[in-house]
Amino acid sequence: MMLFNKTPILFLFGVLAFSCNQQNRSAQTLETESQEPVLFAKGEKIANDNFTGTAYLHSMIEADSLNPNSVGNVTFEPGARSKWHLHPAGQILLATGGVGYYQEKDQPKIILRKGDVIKCAPNIPHWHGASAGSTFVQVAITGRQNGPTQWLEAVTDEEYHAK
């Protein structure tokens, strides 16, 4: 009789425990996706030497004779950053995920998070990249009407880690 009374309870207990475990894992997955949703494709690993560390570029819009803007999605792995550089027609950055840095010459380093927007004036040397502990994803809108990006020196570790 005790066996009859307990068995269904233990069975239900086991089913419930399994079910809970499934839901818990589901919640964790969603939480991870919610923290870093993939909005635009990651694209290809950047192979040139204009970046320190690992970064990816997905080109979404190429400039042409009718619209001078190129639009690209850039993903920086933790610690990765561009070299110092400037854009002759300026640039707009839209931060879409992670935590990153942006710095203009002789200005303090700015922390960027999802939803932050930067407008960089033409010919201002600057760099951008991920923080040391997080990836960083941004959309870059770059005017090409005044010529190509000019690449300068690498961002030193001292510059990168400066407060």
Add this chain to the structure above:
Amino acid sequence: MMLFNKTPILFLFGVLAFSCNQQNRSAQTLETESQEPVLFAKGEKIANDNFTGTAYLHSMIEADSLNPNSVGNVTFEPGARSKWHLHPAGQILLATGGVGYYQEKDQPKIILRKGDVIKCAPNIPHWHGASAGSTFVQVAITGRQNGPTQWLEAVTDEEYHAK
């Protein structure tokens, strides 16, 4: 003795059931957030008559003498859409959430989902908006160097619902 054996099991059963319920609700919340993450602010309800239905605009970048682009986040409620209009320097749209429509004059209506990108050439009449059953969120990058947007007639229900 039976009471002693059963009570802890029933107590644990109750705790587990409550815990499961909490996790289930948490997963549902995350699922909703994951489907429609808020990337940029929704902004203010658009008060002019260039839109049918309810739409919101958050202006993120204003055009100036150094950079001719304005960048805004537009949120359309289900069924809401712009009038037909054209941009003298063209426009780039980045779909960031929901399901929407984009149509150029004499072209079929295109369905837009998160991650889709549109390049609209200068002076091409077009409209964009949400689908009937979903909100739609987009970033609009609009060149202002050739003059302001020219607004045309409203999108009829027949045009809106056309396959």
